[in-house]
Amino acid sequence: MALTSPPQTRSPFSVWQALVQRPELLTLTLVLLLALVIGLINPVFFTPQSLFDLLRASTVTGIFALGVLLVLAAGGIDVSFTAIAAFCLYTTTLLVLNVAPDAPFALPLLISIGFGLLLGLLNGLIVHRFRAPSLIVTIGTQYMIRGFLLAFIGTKHIMNIPEGMDRFGRWSLFQFTTAEGARASLPVAFLLLVAVALLTWWILSRTLLGRAIYAVGGSVPIAERLGIPVRSVYLFVFGYAGLLAGLGGLVHASLNQLANPFDLVGTELDVIAAVVLGGARVTGGTGTVIGTLLGVVLVVMINNSLILIGVPSTWQKVVIGAIILLASGVFSRRKLA
Amino acid sequence: MGSWLTDKHIRFLWVANLIILGGAALVSRGQFLDPYNFQSMAKQLPEIALLAMAVMLAMISGGGGIDLSVVGIANLSAITAGIVAKSVAAGQGQGLEFTLVFVATALLVGTLCGLINGLLIARAGFAPILATLGTQLVFVGLGVALSGGPAVSLGYVEPFVELGNGSLLGLPVPFLIFAGVVGLVSWILTRTRFGFRLYLTGTNAKAAYFTGIKTPTILISTYTLGGILASIAGILIASGASSAKWDYGSSYLLIAILIAVMGGINPEGGSGKMLGLVLAAVALQMLSSALNLLGLSNFLKDFTWGLLLILSIIFTSSWTRFSFSPGRKGPS
Numbered sequence: 031m032a033l034t035s036p037p038q039t040r041s042p043f044s045v046w047q048a049l050v051q052r053p054e055l056l057t058l059t060l061v062l063l064l065a066l067v068i069g070l071i072n073p074v075f076f077t078p079q080s081l082f083d084l085l086r087a088s089t090v091t092g093i094f095a096l097g098v099l100l101v102l103a104a105g106g107i108d109v110s111f112t113a114i115a116a117f118c119l120y121t122t123t124l125l126v127l128n129v130a131p132d133a134p135f136a137l138p139l140l141i142s143i144g145f146g147l148l149l150g151l152l153n154g155l156i157v158h159r160f161r162a163p164s165l166i167v168t169i170g171t172q173y174m175i176r177g178f179l180l181a182f183i184g185t186k187h188i189m190n191i192p193e194g195m196d197r198f199g200r201w202s203l204f205q206f207t208t209a210e211g212a213r214a215s216l217p218v219a220f221l222l223l224v225a226v227a228l229l230t231w232w233i234l235s236r237t238l239l240g241r242a243i244y245a246v247g248g249s250v251p252i253a254e255r256l257g258i259p260v261r262s263v264y265l266f267v268f269g270y271a272g273l274l275a276g277l278g279g280l281v282h283a284s285l286n287q288l289a290n291p292f293d294l295v296g297t298e299l300d301v302i303a304a305v306v307l308g309g310a311r312v313t314g315g316t317g318t319v320i321g322t323l324l325g326v327v328l329v330v331m332i333n334n335s336l337i338l339i340g341v342p343s344t345w346q347k348v349v350i351g352a353i354i355l356l357a358s359g360v361f362s363r364r365k366l367a
Numbered sequence: 368m369g370s371w372l373t374d375k376h377i378r379f380l381w382v383a384n385l386i387i388l389g390g391a392a393l394v395s396r397g398q399f400l401d402p403y404n405f406q407s408m409a410k411q412l413p414e415i416a417l418l419a420m421a422v423m424l425a426m427i428s429g430g431g432g433i434d435l436s437v438v439g440i441a442n443l444s445a446i447t448a449g450i451v452a453k454s455v456a457a458g459q460g461q462g463l464e465f466t467l468v469f470v471a472t473a474l475l476v477g478t479l480c481g482l483i484n485g486l487l488i489a490r491a492g493f494a495p496i497l498a499t500l501g502t503q504l505v506f507v508g509l510g511v512a513l514s515g516g517p518a519v520s521l522g523y524v525e526p527f528v529e530l531g532n533g534s535l536l537g538l539p540v541p542f543l544i545f546a547g548v549v550g551l552v553s554w555i556l557t558r559t560r561f562g563f564r565l566y567l568t569g570t571n572a573k574a575a576y577f578t579g580i581k582t583p584t585i586l587i588s589t590y591t592l593g594g595i596l597a598s599i600a601g602i603l604i605a606s607g608a609s610s611a612k613w614d615y616g617s618s619y620l621l622i623a624i625l626i627a628v629m630g631g632i633n634p635e636g637g638s639g640k641m642l643g644l645v646l647a648a649v650a651l652q653m654l655s656s657a658l659n660l661l662g663l664s665n666f667l668k669d670f671t672w673g674l675l676l677i678l679s680i681i682f683t684s685s686w687t688r689f690s691f692s693p694g695r696k697g698p699s
Contacts, residue, residue, distance in 0.1 A: 109621075162680045163635065165433075166628045169621055170676035177670025185666075296617075299435070299500055312431065312494050344512045351504025355487070358497040 053309030054321030060307075060357060061328050068331070071339040079214035080338075082204070084327070086216065087334055090285070092223045092326045093278035094301045095308075096230045097271030099322045102305055103234070104267045105247035105314025106157060106164035109302070110172040112294040114149045114272050115279030117179045118142040122280060123289035124184065126192045135194040135284075142280040143273050149175060150272015154265040164268075172295070179291055188289040199284035219281045226274060231319040243267060247314030304329040307357050328353075375683045376631025380646035383675070387650055391657035399657055406539060408656050410532075413545035414607075416648040417600035418619055419626035420552060421593035423644050425495060426627055427556075428589045429569030429636020432488075435499040438620050439506030440480040440594050441601030445611035446510045448473035448602070449519040462525040469527060469605075473598045480506055481594015485587035510613035518612035521605060531606030541603045548599060552592075553641035565589060570637030625672060626651060629679050650675070 069075040094111055101108045122142040126133060153171055157164045191199075202215040234240040245253040246263045254260055283289045308325025310317025332350050341349055391399040398404070418437045425434040448469045456464035480502070487498040521527070533540040556562040568575040568585045576582045605611040630647035632639030651672060658668045 156677065156680065160680050166624075166634060166676070167680065169624055169628075170673045170680070173621070173625070173669045173673025174677065175673075177666050177668070177673055180666030181664045181670055303497075303500060306497060312496055344516060345508065347504050347508030347511060349508070351501045351506075351508055354504065355493075355498070355501035358493055358501060359487075359491060 053316075054318055054324055056357070057308050057321055057324040057328060060353075061324055061331065064328065064331055064335075068335050068339050075335060075338055077208070078206075079208055079212060080335075082214045082216045084330060084334065085220055086285070088323075088326050088330045089217070089220050089223045090278045090282045091301055091304065091330055092323060093226055093274050093281065095304050095322050095326050096226055096319065097274035097278075098301055098305045099230065099308075099310055099317050099319065100234075100243060100267040101164070101271050102302075102310045102312065103247045103314065103317045104243045104263055105250070106264070106267065107302070107312065108153065108164065108168045108268065108271050109298045110149075110153060110168035110175060111271055111275035111301075112296070112298045113172040113176040113179075114146050114275040115282065116291055116294045117149065117175050117183075117279075118145045118276035119279035119283040119293070120179060120188075120289050120291040121145060121183055122276075123188050123191055123195070123283060126194075127188070127190075131192050133192065133194055135198040138192060138195055138280060139277070142276040144276070146276020146279070147269050147273040150269040150275065151265055153272065154268030157268065158261050158264040172298075176295055183291070185291055187291075189287070191283060191287060191289055195280070195284040196287060199287055217285060219285055222277065222281060226277070227319055227323060234319065239263075239266065244315055247316070249315075300329055300333070301326075303354055307354065376643050376679070377640070377646065379679055379682050380630070380643060380650060383679075384646060384650045384653070387653045387657065391653060391660070395657065395660050399660060404656060404660070406534070406537075408652050409542040410539040410607075411656075412648055412652045413541040414600050414603050414616070415619055415622055415652075416545060416626065416645065417548065417596050417603070418616075418623040419630070419644060419648060420548070420641075421596040421600075422623045422627045423630070423632045423639055423641075424552075424565075424589050424593045424596070425499075426632045426634050427565060427569045427636060427639050428586055430488075430495065430572055430586075432495045432569070432586075432589075432636060433499065433624070433634070434484065434590065434593050434597075435496065435620060436480065436484060436503035436506055437593065437597040437600075437623060438616050439503040439510070440477055440597035441604060442611065442613050442615055443480065443506045443510045443513075443601075444473040444476040444598035445601040445605035445615075446514050446519055446613065447476045449521050449605060449611045450513060453519075453521070462527065465524045466527040466530070469521075470530075470602055473602050473605075474595060477594040477596075477598020477601065478591055479594070481591035481597070482587065484594065485590035488590060489583035489586035507613055514611070514613060516613075518608075518610040520610045523609060528606055528609060531603050531608075541607070544599070544603070548596065549641060549645060552596070555592075556641060561585070561588065566637055568636075622651070622672070625676055629676055631683070 065075070074080060094115070097111060098108055119142065122138045122145065125141060126138045130137060149171070153164070153168055156162060156167045156171070198219070199217065201218040203218050203220060205213065205215040207213050234243065242253070242258045242263050243266075245256060245258055246260055250260060253263075279294065282294065304325040305317065305322050306312060306325070307328055308317070308321035308323070310322065332353055336346050336349060337343065388399075418441065421437045422434050425432040451472045452465050452469040455468050484499055484502055487493045487502070488495050529540055530544070531541055535543060556565070564575065564580045564585050567578070568580060568582045572582050575585075601611075604615055608615065626647045627639075627644060628634065629650070630639070630643035630645075632644065654671055654675070655668050658671065
């Protein structure tokens with residue numbers, strides 16, 4: 031996990047070996063290279079303000095990505111988390127507005143997390159009970175959850191979100207005014223990402239459950255023969271991804287001061303790409319928290335900062351696609367070797 | 368075992384189709400059975416079913432095979448073909464040239480895109496989901512860059528608009544094209560050496576390789592064929608709309624995957640029948656038309672499609688479980 035320690039280079043060849051064992055080093059290299067290129071072309075990138083923007087933009091994507099990481103590590107995939115997030119953020123906002131509009135942030139937080147957990151458990155239950163590929167199941171639940179939200183709950187944007195969410199969204203950790211008079215701030219919500227990252231790291235690296243998740247991702251028959259309760263692992267990873275979707279959705283609405291039921295769905299492949307660029311394999315059994323966070327920074331940087339260096343917006347998608355291909359190319363070389 | 372499993376799927380699909388047809392006819396008081404309604408369904412079906420067919424081929428080839436780039440290929444083919452055809456055959460009375468140039472360019476672009484996917488997957492060893500996620504972005508991005516963002520307007524060019532809008536002997540032209548493609552692809556799958564080798568590769572790539580099948584060549588051909596199918600969908604979309612744009616059909620990707628899976632194509636490779644795919648596409652099309660006819664919200668349609676997919680998983684899976692215990696497999 032020690033991100034800060036440089037790779038141990040014993041011979042010229044072991045750089046490649048280090049990459050094989052620690053794919054997140056490649057992600058780190060890509061992040062640093064991209065930051066250097068962007069910063070050299072446009073020094074604005076190196077200001078604290080743009081750093082804060084980057085961290086702010088990474089908060090919600092990062093929370094989602096850590097949930098996806100657990101599912102990928104257990105050998106599954108989840109594309110329904112954006113629909114779960116949209117469902118949780120909108121339903122929670124409506125519910126709180128109608129029942130207890132003055133409640134503190136903890137109430138909507140608990141409701142949203144609860145909804146997310148239930149929907150995630152539903153995914154896990156179907157995947158395990160019917161031995162169905164999780165891609166297919168979560169495509170189905172994505173349609174169901176989003177369709178239910180838009181057909182039965184509502185389609186109107188809610189601008190006046192509840193007091194507690196509003197205050198949480200505006201609450202800053204650091205705040206200062208730059209020489210140009212622009213205000214830069216880092217929202218407290220960023221601490222939630224830090225907390226979730228620490229929790230996820232603890233689960234994956236310090237608990238038996240973490241070992242079980244990697245084992246199931248490596249091979250289900252072997253995991254079963256080792257006596258690992260595969261059913262519980264599935265329920266846990268999908269439940270955790272759903273819970274984090276609920277959390278991320280609510281944070282998203284609070285930060286934007288808006289509950290939009292059409293939000294988020296459609297960005298799931300970006301999040302999955304971030305996790306994969308962080309070194310988790312789609313085939314399961316691998317992936318680290320540090321790598322995932324680096325992958326998130328990489329994707330957010332590509333999405334937000336290319337405009338800073340004058341890549342015309344029409345060419346942005348080509349560049350993003352090329353970077354994803356480049357990075358996955360290196361990771362697949364690792365697999366072939 | 369593969370075909371036996373798909374037979375369950377096909378039985379489920381027949382039942383689902385009958386229920387939807389009967390239910391729609393009852394609820395709409397016979398309005399659903401109007402020939403005009405069937406014509407409009409037959410016109411809408413081909414675009415999405417062709418994209419689903421491309422996804423199906425990738426899934427059959429196994430190794431986590433999937434093609435996320437089909438919509439990108441369809442739009443890029445149409446945009447490129449539109450630009451080329453407009454510059455080569457813009458004059459009056461050049462409608463036929465315009466159409467031929469458009470179709471040829473679109474098919475060429477589709478072939479190239481599919482070939483790129485195939486090479487990345489078979490030669491460079493990329494995971495299909497990652498390779499096609501990356502190329503999807505590249506193809507969409509190229510479409511944006513070539514067109515500059517707004518739609519490429521094609522105008523009303525006589526034989527060209529017929530491809531997506533015309534009808535022949537009471538049947539919509541896109542449906543006839545679709546029927547031809549269905550016949551051709553199912554012939555390839557069931558009657559040719561290539562089709563046999565494709566299923567074998569999808570069932571067990573290692574075994575196929577050791578029996579002397581050049582599995583990389585099979586994979587490259589499969590993804591190339593998928594690219595061609597996607598570009599045919601692109602031609603139909605462009606002709607129907609008289610324009611081409613990078614974000615047309617952005618919701619089609621997941622629907623295409625949905626159709627392939629509901630049609631009983633095993634995402635782990637090696638099995639899947641054209642009949643299942645067509646039945647699944649027809650079921651979804653009827654459901655969506657019925658809900659439209661009843662004036663219900665489009666979002667209810669999404670909900671129903673998702674529900675149908677989950678139901679198809681539940682029914683086909685529990686039937687198998689009662690008969691024999693299948694090999695335990697993890698989620699993939």
